[in-house]
Amino acid sequence: MAFLSILGLAVFLHGNSDHRHQSDSSNSSSSSDPLAKATTSEATSISPTDTLFDDPSLPADAKDVIISAGFECSLPAVKIVKLTPSQYEVQSTQKVATGGFYLLLRLDGVAGRTVQLDFKGSPFDKWGTATPQYTYAADLNHLTGFQSTTQPSTQPREEYRARSRAIDKPALPDTNGQQWHFFSNVWHESGEICLRQKFEQDSAFIALRVPYTPEYNDAYLATLQRNPNVEVIEVGKSKENRPLKIVKIANEVRPLGQQKPCILIYAREHPDEQDCSWIAQGAVDFLASDDAQARAVRERADFVIIPLLDPDGAASATHENIISTFDVDKGTPESLAYAAWFKKWVDEGRRLDLAIALHNPPPGAAFNVACPMMEPEEWRFKQCLQLHAVILDNLRKSGYTVRTDPWGKGSASQRLSGWLSSNYGTLVQPYEVNSLTPRQQLDLAQLREIGKIMACATSLYLSSDQAKMLFAQVDQTRKQRNEWQAKTSPSSEASNNALRAEFTYQLNADQRARVLSR
Numbered sequence: 007m008a009f010l011s012i013l014g015l016a017v018f019l020h021g022n023s024d025h026r027h028q029s030d031s032s033n034s035s036s037s038s039d040p041l042a043k044a045t046t047s048e049a050t051s052i053s054p055t056d057t058l059f060d061d062p063s064l065p066a067d068a069k070d071v072i073i074s075a076g077f078e079c080s081l082p083a084v085k086i087v088k089l090t091p092s093q094y095e096v097q098s099t100q101k102v103a104t105g106g107f108y109l110l111l112r113l114d115g116v117a118g119r120t121v122q123l124d125f126k127g128s129p130f131d132k133w134g135t136a137t138p139q140y141t142y143a144a145d146l147n148h149l150t151g152f153q154s155t156t157q158p159s160t161q162p163r164e165e166y167r168a169r170s171r172a173i174d175k176p177a178l179p180d181t182n183g184q185q186w187h188f189f190s191n192v193w194h195e196s197g198e199i200c201l202r203q204k205f206e207q208d209s210a211f212i213a214l215r216v217p218y219t220p221e222y223n224d225a226y227l228a229t230l231q232r233n234p235n236v237e238v239i240e241v242g243k244s245k246e247n248r249p250l251k252i253v254k255i256a257n258e259v260r261p262l263g264q265q266k267p268c269i270l271i272y273a274r275e276h277p278d279e280q281d282c283s284w285i286a287q288g289a290v291d292f293l294a295s296d297d298a299q300a301r302a303v304r305e306r307a308d309f310v311i312i313p314l315l316d317p318d319g320a321a322s323a324t325h326e327n328i329i330s331t332f333d334v335d336k337g338t339p340e341s342l343a344y345a346a347w348f349k350k351w352v353d354e355g356r357r358l359d360l361a362i363a364l365h366n367p368p369p370g371a372a373f374n375v376a377c378p379m380m381e382p383e384e385w386r387f388k389q390c391l392q393l394h395a396v397i398l399d400n401l402r403k404s405g406y407t408v409r410t411d412p413w414g415k416g417s418a419s420q421r422l423s424g425w426l427s428s429n430y431g432t433l434v435q436p437y438e439v440n441s442l443t444p445r446q447q448l449d450l451a452q453l454r455e456i457g458k459i460m461a462c463a464t465s466l467y468l469s470s471d472q473a474k475m476l477f478a479q480v481d482q483t484r485k486q487r488n489e490w491q492a493k494t495s496p497s498s499e500a501s502n503n504a505l506r507a508e509f510t511y512q513l514n515a516d517q518r519a520r521v522l523s524r
């Protein structure tokens with residue numbers, strides 16, 4: 007694994023004489039139950055935060071646990087405070103109002119040791135009941151660290167419905183057969199989340215959501231190279247020279263009027279939002295398979311899927327990088343490469359009817375899936391609602407929770423989806439997908455299954471009669487654009503800058519109308 011930087015990571019060493027340290031044999035055995043302690047603290051008037059955890063079985067000369075951040079996909083803005091050789095406090099040096107902070111740490115030197123971690127202060131105080139996960143996988147860029155030999159578990163979903171709102175811990179799926187597991191011993195104190203675990207191996211990764219790294223993406227897409235059902239295309243390079251990759255699941259171009267609808271699903275325009283890459287990967291896995299259902303879906307629609315839109319942003323665990331660069335004045339190597347590819351796609355006469363932009367909300371959002379924003383124009387809003395009803399119905403049938411109404415209406419014209427919408431008439435539907443709802447958490451197998459269901463549901467909607475009005479408007483937008491372009495010649499700058507080329511078309515709407523009426 008490549009450590010990009012450990013800057014910003016400070017380990018403050020306190021001696022065992024730390025004033026907060028109390029030798030408390032009743033709390034130093036790994037069999038003690040900190041959750042019980044936390045809930046009974048009022049009665050006993052012992053605040054659990056006053057009682058530090060020190061494992062008496064740890065040899066006196068044991069080395070400190072090494073806790074690292076700042077490697078690929080790990081935000082370096084973390085401060086580690088050693089409270090005892092077995093207890094460490096994790097603080098964020100970056101204050102995030104929403105709690106949307108992506109946590110990924112590496113622990114070394116933990117084999118056979120019971121370690122307590124306290125995630126303290128903002129933004130961890132906004133994580134609600136979120137339960138972190140861990141893996142002993144040696145390499146986050148390798149496929150083996152994310153394999154699942156099991157079908158998505160249905161057990162927690164049934165359990166979910168019966169759970170009382172008073173329960174302050176989420177239902178957790180059985181992760182047997184998977185590489186990432188939920189910490190079982192997690193409790194909440196005021197303003198912090200604490201966990202205690204006996205580790206079996208020397209190194210472990212801890213994350214709030216399972217990371218999906220750029221190198222893992224490359225390794226995963228390389229497995230599809232000989233798959234006849236999909237084509238992996240490198241559309242360009244990022245600023246830091248990482249490949250920008252698109253998965254195409256589409257047949258030959260058919261004559262106008264006989265083409266299948268085409269659906270774009272893309273993840274990580276907010277590059278630290280890991281959940282959405284696993285959804286996109288689930289859709290690719292399913293569509294690439296020889297499963298009879300997958301064949302039927304491929305018959306209904308073509309797909310373009312981007313599991314990781316912003317690999318540079320992902321590597322540095324930033325929240326915003328290329329997201330709002332699909333604008334004539336803000337072009338980057340990434341947005342120019344993607345825009346050029348989609349422009350060529352449309353110029354070749356291919357369809358592009360729907361763009362699903364995947365996000366994940368901060369922990370604590372109540373639903374597994376919610377639509378944050380639908381297109382405001384009345385009849386397009388109606389299309390969005392109808393599409394959402396099909397997605398909602400299919401997800402709920404499989405036990406996932408879906409918010410019925412969108413959070414609001416609006417458009418984001420400087421994002422990829424908004425740019426496609428304004429130039430090619432593509433309907434935009436963003437989705438927030440959340441593996442960390444307060445009453446139920448999802449594992450990788452379940453996130454991948456949501457991707458499969460979204461691929462099925464979107465293709466069902468687009469092959470229904472309801473969607474015919476959408477095609478008519480997409481066709482009309484395209485027709486006007488093509489007529490305009492046939493009658494005008496782009497500037498030399500615009501001919502190799504897709505953002506500028508389409509902007510010219512957008513800018514001259516009045517002029518366009520005059521040209522077209524001649």
Ligand SMILES: [Zn+2]
Nearest residue numbers: 276279365366
């Ligand atoms: Zn987002």
